[in-house]
Amino acid sequence: MSGHTGEHADPAVAFESAKLGVWTFLATEVLLFGALFTAYTVFRMQYPEMFRVEHAKLDRVLGAVNTVVLITSSLMVVLGVDAIKRGKARLLEACFGATILLAAAFLCVKYVEYAAKFHHGIYPRTNIFFSIYFMLTGLHGVHVLLGMGLLSYVIVLSRRGRLSADYFTPAEMSGLYWHFVDLVWIYLFPLLYLIG
């Protein structure tokens, strides 16, 4: 259990320990977002009328579009990881490249939404609903940005010939993280946009 995962003699053990490392990190992520979900639940119970009125100011069509964008990006990650498992490095790079483009599209839609809110004089300080909205979507957006960085790093590794059917740990692990980012949005979308 010592040293970095890359130093394990047995690659299968290295893969398993890397995976546990990611799941441990994701456990802390659940609690990070969980604190904000808790705030959401408490304030929703205390001010149901405010949540009903304010949530209607969000554009649920744009929210749905972004949901589809993220789901598609997750599929691209699945196809990319499957590609490198079959030794197809170029296909991995194409799929992860598509994921990064979709992530950028997600952030563009988010920018349009934020800009519209600011234009109508709605800011994080406006009320508790929008405080929570901007905190949750902002934190999620930072995770999308980090994911774009991670996936770019995997593409660089692949371009340098470091990934193969025998060693694809970085692709698998960053994919695991990306699916989690998708999973968080799967809850954010109905909680913020749909439930009135």
Next chain:
Amino acid sequence: MAHGTGNPRRTGIAVFVALLLLTVVTVLVSYVDLGLWNAVVALLIASVKASLVALFFMHLKGENRLVWGFALVPIAFLALIVFGTLVDTMLR
């Protein structure tokens, strides 16, 4: 290191289509006024979608008990935090 059986691409695309359909359903249902049931339905659909992502995209389906523990224990803690905080704030 292969997970499960069958063609992972076919599985991935099937899960993707299911996620798309569930997204359409949850948006359509949100336009119908069901009172409190809107929240219940939306959260149920979200949980089905999240389960699909975890089981198939994150390979939880083929994982050992240790990884399942890492996936489920934080959710139990989250439930505890939400429940405890609600008890505290509602009874004040």
